Amino acid sequence: MLKSDNPAIEIQNVTQHFGKFQALDRIDLDIPQGQFLSVLGPSGCGKSTLMRAVAGLVPPTTGTIKIAGDQVVKPHPDVGIVFQRSTLLPWRSVVGNITLQLEMRGKSVDAYRSRLNELIELTGLAGFEEALPHQLSGGMQQRVALCRALIHDPKILLMDEPFGALDAMTRETMNLELQRVWLESRKTVMFITHSISEAVFLSDRIVVMSQRPGRVAMTIDVDLPRPRNYTMVGDPVFIEATTQIRKCFDAAGMTE
Numbered sequence: 001m002l003k004s005d006n007p008a009i010e011i012q013n014v015t016q017h018f019g020k021f022q023a024l025d026r027i028d029l030d031i032p033q034g035q036f037l038s039v040l041g042p043s044g045c046g047k048s049t050l051m052r053a054v055a056g057l058v059p060p061t062t063g064t065i066k067i068a069g070d071q072v073v074k075p076h077p078d079v080g081i082v083f084q085r086s087t088l089l090p091w092r093s094v095v096g097n098i099t100l101q102l103e104m105r106g107k108s109v110d111a112y113r114s115r116l117n118e119l120i121e122l123t124g125l126a127g128f129e130e131a132l133p134h135q136l137s138g139g140m141q142q143r144v145a146l147c148r149a150l151i152h153d154p155k156i157l158l159m160d161e162p163f164g165a166l167d168a169m170t171r172e173t174m175n176l177e178l179q180r181v182w183l184e185s186r187k188t189v190m191f192i193t194h195s196i197s198e199a200v201f202l203s204d205r206i207v208v209m210s211q212r213p214g215r216v217a218m219t220i221d222v223d224l225p226r227p228r229n230y231t232m233v234g235d236p237v238f239i240e241a242t243t244q245i246r247k248c249f250d251a252a253g254m255t256e
């Protein structure tokens, strides 16, 4: 469990080299518990590298990452991850793919049955419990991946461009659904995206990263009320946040 007095995630002076190539340069970032934070930046700036380091999948070359005050040296049990591709097992049903997370953690599926049903209901998968991945749309496959990341009730959710492969309309629907799930659970979320509007729509705070090696170019708070909806894209607060980020991109010669 997370200790109440620590930030959920602490990233301290993290640098990442792959051989001679430097992907990240001295990243410092604290994410308080319950915050929805997006990391936004151009392709190749090191967003996924940073997330993989937080996930305990690839250790940083230098610097420290802590989850709830404990240094990350391997994947943390209180973390769930969603990647851009759903990576579902094609021979397992929707329920079978979700409960795989429990099996891998040695947890009893029966003990999580009511949580499983709640998540399936919340993500609009009711009626598709026994469907196989190839019978689902891309958006539905990502919903299954989201349920799989949440079934063990982690305090932290890491999402690496989870809706990047979806069409624009499905992506907006998924953003609304993600917001609903987040409002019900108030997990700490670190969300990776290329999309300025997606970041502004979803986040409490946005970290903009510069071109490689990735550095923190700007952080910005988004003070829009929740629940948010897509009519808010015309709200002055939404426009102001978007404009500030665009200016930062332009000043650094980056494109979205």
Ligand SMILES: Nc1ncnc2c1ncn2[C@@H]1O[C@H](COP(=O)(O)OP(=O)(O)OP(=O)(O)O)[C@@H](O)[C@H]1O
Pocket: 018, 021, 023, 041, 042, 043, 044, 045, 046, 047, 048, 049, 050, 194, 212
């Ligand atoms: N294991 C690795 N070995 C060598 N280079 C790597 C490795 N992982 C990432 N890189 C390099 O580090 C840089 C950052 O990659 P990363 O995937 O973190 O960027 P990104 O911002 O997530 O990009 P995108 O938005 O396109 O997914 C890239 O130039 C990539 O080629």
